[in-house]
Amino acid sequence: xxxxxxxxxxxxxxxxxxxxxxxxxxxxxxxxxxxxxxxxxxxxxxxxxxxxxxxxxxxxxxxxxxxxxxxxxxxxxxxxxxxxxxxxxxxxxxxxxxxxxxxxxxxxxxxxxxxxxxxxxxxxxxxxxxxxxxxxxxxxxxxxxxxxxxxxxxxxxxxxxxxxxxxxxxxxxxxxxxxxxxxxxxxxxxxxxxxxxxxxxxxxxxxxxxxxxxxxxxxxxxxxxxxxxxxxxxxxxxxxxxxxxxxxxxxxxxxxxxxxxxxxxxxxxxxxxxxxxxxxxxxxxxxxxxxxxxxxxxxxxxxxxxxxx
Ligand code: RI2
Numbered sequence: 001x002x003x004x005x006x007x008x009x010x011x012x013x014x015x016x017x018x019x020x021x022x023x024x025x026x027x028x029x030x031x032x033x034x035x036x037x038x039x040x041x042x043x044x045x046x047x048x049x050x051x052x053x054x055x056x057x058x059x060x061x062x063x064x065x066x067x068x069x070x071x072x073x074x075x076x077x078x079x080x081x082x083x084x085x086x087x088x089x090x091x092x093x094x095x096x097x098x099x100x101x102x103x104x105x106x107x108x109x110x111x112x113x114x115x116x117x118x119x120x121x122x123x124x125x126x127x128x129x130x131x132x133x134x135x136x137x138x139x140x141x142x143x144x145x146x147x148x149x150x151x152x153x154x155x156x157x158x159x160x161x162x163x164x165x166x167x168x169x170x171x172x173x174x175x176x177x178x179x180x181x182x183x184x185x186x187x188x189x190x191x192x193x194x195x196x197x198x199x200x201x202x203x204x205x206x207x208x209x210x211x212x213x214x215x216x217x218x219x220x221x222x223x224x225x226x227x228x229x230x231x232x233x234x235x236x237x238x239x240x241x242x243x244x245x246x247x248x249x250x251x252x253x254x255x256x257x258x259x260x261x262x263x264x265x266x267x268x269x270x271x272x273x274x275x276x277x278x279x280x281x282x283x284x285x286x287x288x289x290x291x292x293x294x295x296x297x298x299x300x301x302x303x304x305x306x307x308x309x
Contacts, residue, residue: 001055005052009056009059035089041082074089111225120146125157125204126159127191127204131160131163147182148173179211191208196224199291203243206265221276221277231290236295243265
């Protein structure tokens with residue numbers, strides 16, 4: 001297997017590369033490296049790229065962004081000769097990365113509009129899309145304050161807190177279990193997404209659904225920022241989103257707790273009734289429009305499961 005592909009795939013697996021958008025762009029980059037470095041016949045190219053596809057998709061099971069990126073590049077391969085095939089993969093990968101970066105910019109603009117001047121925002125984990133909205137609101141001159149969860153067990157909240165502080169935004173980090181305690185101070189919750197199902201349920205970092213419940217109880221708006229490639233075509237044909245369970249040693253050393261079992265699911269699902277809006281690059285929508293996004297943007301042929309994104 002191509003060295004660069006292995007380096008990226010292992011980086012995604014061990015979370016050196018993380019965040020649903022970043023892993024999608026990294027997967028596209030891996031396919032580009034495969035094409036750049038390949039030497040052999042056309043048939044071998046097509047055979048090996050299938051192996052690379054399966055390998056990349058196997059690295060993390062929940063974020064559909066990863067699969068959608070890989071399918072975006074592979075479903076659009078055109079050409080007969082090796083040169084044409086390679087060029088096509090490189091072009092598709094570059095195209096995906098560019099579209100993904102442009103999507104973030106637009107999400108920032110649209111999402112910032114939903115953040116009132118003087119707002120206290122709560123965010124969870126580390127989402128580039130959510131941060132884009134918060135930072136954009138700040139750059140537009142809005143006086144905002146952010147509470148962010150540290151986000152056990154990987155503490156992605158540390159990245160969020162540092163990023164916001166660097167931007168000069170007033171940020172306060174809290175433990176995950178303090179969310180309801182602070183909810184009375186919050187005006188809006190802004191989070192990202194790893195996958196959005198056809199019924200509008202949002203799969204995001206573990207703990208998101210508890211935050212949504214607390215927000216709902218306190219009548220605090222809850223918005224999700226997500227590029228359209230976070231929507232899952234295969235949920236239309238009845239597939240359930242697989243929730244990744246990682247090594248319990250990410251929580252504690254089981255040897256220190258004889259007789260104790262550990263579970264470490266890293267995502268959960270927030271039902272659409274707890275979500276006020278989803279901010280995408282094609283507009284701010286209700287979660288109940290998820291199916292429309294999947295159908296129109298991803299051109300889903302429900303007849304073919306392969307026909308993703
Ligand atoms: P962006 C992350 O997953 C978090 O759950 C975050 O909310 C989501 O991806 C979306 O991130 P992980 O890779 O694509 O940390 O908005 O497990 O950056």
